[in-house]
Amino acid sequence: MRKQLPPGQFETEKWPILHVGDVYHFDEETWDFQLFGEVKEQVSLSYQQFKQLPKTISTVDMHCVTTWSKFGTTFEGVAFRELVKLVEFTDDVKYVQVFGYYEGDRFGYSANLPLDALMGDDALFVYRWKDDHHDWVDLDPKHGYPLRFIPPDTFYLWKGTKWASGIRFMKKDEPGFWEEMGYSMTANPFKEERYR
Numbered sequence: 001m002r003k004q005l006p007p008g009q010f011e012t013e014k015w016p017i018l019h020v021g022d023v024y025h026f027d028e029e030t031w032d033f034q035l036f037g038e039v040k041e042q043v044s045l046s047y048q049q050f051k052q053l054p055k056t057i058s059t060v061d062m063h064c065v066t067t068w069s070k071f072g073t074t075f076e077g078v079a080f081r082e083l084v085k086l087v088e089f090t091d092d093v094k095y096v097q098v099f100g101y102y103e104g105d106r107f108g109y110s111a112n113l114p115l116d117a118l119m120g121d122d123a124l125f126v127y128r129w130k131d132d133h134h135d136w137v138d139l140d141p142k143h144g145y146p147l148r149f150i151p152p153d154t155f156y157l158w159k160g161t162k163w164a165s166g167i168r169f170m171k172k173d174e175p176g177f178w179e180e181m182g183y184s185m186t187a188n189p190f191k192e193e194r195y196r
């Protein structure tokens with residue numbers, strides 16, 4: 001958390017809700033989280049297995065490309081690096097896509113990111129946060145429950161896939177959902193990389 005406003009952004013205290021498609025409703029029976037792509041063996045985690053991974057608490061700033069920024073939100077979740085530990089790469093992995101639900105399709109939404117930017121405490125899959133009363137509460141389904149990705153603040157928040165369903169490990173950078181439609185591959189708010 002650095003509480004620095006990137007160019008063209010304004011600060012909001014409230015947490016806006018922004019996504020395309022329907023809100024995914026959690027069903028533990030059918031939910032799983034998949035690690036695939038350039039890996040020796042694909043991994044599939046149940047919600048119970050996911051929740052047993054080591055936990056990280058992190059306070060982060062969020063910057064949406066529609067110009068709102070929210071500073072200092074505290075989340076609990078599983079750091080991205082913990083998931084990397086579960087796979088063995090078959091090749092030189094440099095990029096990932098984080099997948100999530102869109103209109104009933106569990107891999108309908110995706111966002112691409114460089115792997116080396118995701119090894120810190122500020123890249124995590126979260127399921128609860130500290131609300132305005134400083135109580136721990138589960139994420140609202142509208143914010144991505146049961147699991148949503150929070151990227152480092154050097155990426156616009158569309159890289160923060162809600163209703164996350166898996167990670168694809170890749171050698172080369174490939175566009176995700178918004179990147180296909182003309183949004184930036186790198187998406188650094190401090191460099192105002194909105195479109196490409």
Ligand SMILES: Nc1nc2c(c(=O)[nH]1)N[C@H]1C(S)=C(S)[C@@H](COP(=O)(O)O)O[C@H]1N2
Pocket residue numbers: 015016017018019020021064065100101102109142143144157158159160161162163
């Ligand atoms: N699955 C999914 N994740 C998504 C989106 C989406 O449409 N579908 N929208 C993204 C965008 S553009 C933003 S700004 C954030 C918004 O998160 P929030 O609604 O929790 O503020 O979610 C991101 N993650």
Ligand SMILES: [Mo]
Pocket residue numbers: 018064065066157158
């Ligand atoms: Mo956004």
